[in-house]
Amino acid sequence: MQLLPTSLIYFREVAGTGSITEAAEILHVSPSAISRQMSKLESSAGAPLFVRHPRGMMLTEAGRLVLAHARRSELEGESLLQELRDTESRRTSVIKVASAEGLAHCRVPAAIATMVASYSDVVFNLVVVPSAEATRQVIDGKADIAAVFALGPQRDVTVEFSLPAPALAAVTRDHRLAARDSVSLKELCEEKLALPGRGITQRELFDIAVQREGLSPEIVLETDQVGPILAFARSGAGVALMSRFTVPAREDAGLVFIPVDNTVFLQREGQIQTMAGRRKSALVTAFASALADELLAE
Helix, strand or coil: CCCCCHHHHHHHHHHHHCCHHHHHHHHCCCHHHHHHHHHHHHHHHCCCCEEEECCEEEECHHHHHHHHHHHHHHHHHHHHHHHHHHHHHCCCEEEEEEECHHHHCCHHHHHHHHHHHHCCCEEEEEEECCHHHHHHHHHCCCCCEEEEEECCCCCCEEEEEEEECCEEEEEECCCCCCCCCCECHHHHCCCEEEEECCCCHHHHHHHHHHHHHCCCCEEEEEECCHHHHHHHHHHCCCEEEEEHHHCCCCCCCCEEEEEECCHHHHHCEEEEEEECCCCCCHHHHHHHHHHHHHHHCC
């Protein structure tokens, strides 16, 4: 059962293919029928939705807004139908979560554990991807909710919750820095370092900070995975740069986590995101709340 209006169904295919002819082939209708619907839609919108080029059709800014509306409408229709089916048959609901690797290490699983202990009719599909891709999956409707690291507000999503994600230096309990209340970037750069890989926001901020201060860090390990960074810190070979949210609420056995005293890292936030304007189910709302509680946990 399709709840999306015919005009938006046609529009979505033209936007996706960039061609009325290709959209017509996919939808098994005539190109003229699609052209009429596009004309009516543009007339109703009061603005052109496409820029027409010899090689295809590209969305205008108004067109992008209509496409976002079409995606939300389609997803809300699917959610409504699924809720009706679940209510009728008491089927299990699936929450699709996209998460940055640092948050997927402990905070997201802890929130999932809270949910499954409280609700018998929910299961989770978790994908671990870079933060930008997690946000993209929410915008495209592939994920119901995202847990990401971000530098300020994001377009086309609703930020359900955000909290600064300061940087921490992870060291063994017998390390010379272990008793410190904080550590400077200069002191950090005097150690052998394990850092997140390039393209991760924390690494980007680190690189900006050391360049500003004219420091030359000794980076001996770069990785997108939390496990190897923690293992390096536990070995005592050096210091690992972590996020607050990557660290379990209970302190990791054998390690001490020391705040890095540099304002550049205060730009980074842990965010919970959903699609802008999309109606959230009661279970997604409950999961967002459980995840927010985990991010607040010390």
